[in-house]
Amino acid sequence: MKKAQSLTNIGSVYYKQCDYEKAKEIHQQAIDLLKTSKCENTAEYATALNSLGLDILRLKKYDDAFKMISEAYEIRKRLFNSKDHQDIAESLLSLGLNFSLKKDYKSALPYSLKAYEMRKRLHKDSDHPDLAQSLDNIGIVYSNLGDHKTSLEYKLKAY
Secondary structure (H helix, E strand, C coil): CHHHHHHHHHHHHHHHCCCHHHHHHHHHHHHHHHHHCCCCCCHHHHHHHHHHHHHHHHCCCHHHHHHHHHHHHHHHHHHCCCCCCHHHHHHHHHHHHHHHHCCCHHHHHHHHHHHHHHHHHHCCCCCCHHHHHHHHHHHHHHHHCCCHHHHHHHHHHHC
16 A cells, blocks of 8 residues: 555656646556555545546546546545545545636535635634635635625635
8 A cells, every 4th residue: 555655646746747647647556556455445545536536637527537536535534434534625625626627616615615614623723724725715716706805805814
């Protein structure tokens, strides 16, 4: 499993460099390795699957990305008994991003709000960067919906 985790980390570096094809290739290798090891119901598998979904999302294959990210979300909910967990919040953010990139902002908003609320509970209302990121994401969604007043409120909270 350490090799699969390393592959996921390497794929994430390619993702951050905007080389989504290479990231996709590496993340797929991690998933294949985890499947071979019968590790489909692990946090590592869900992370690799979410990462692969994000790669595919950036390649504008929204429906394929949604399926992978949703599967990762379901695995994470099972693993963590649907309780607040950073990985579940990450899946919610990824699902919201999927809808945002499809320009379906009404569908993106509930995922973004749920991710923020979960992160708020996880970080006990501290000044954690995850909270600022979530608030900023919500502000972007409201802006894209044309609600600039609410967008500004969230952007100011993020600051």
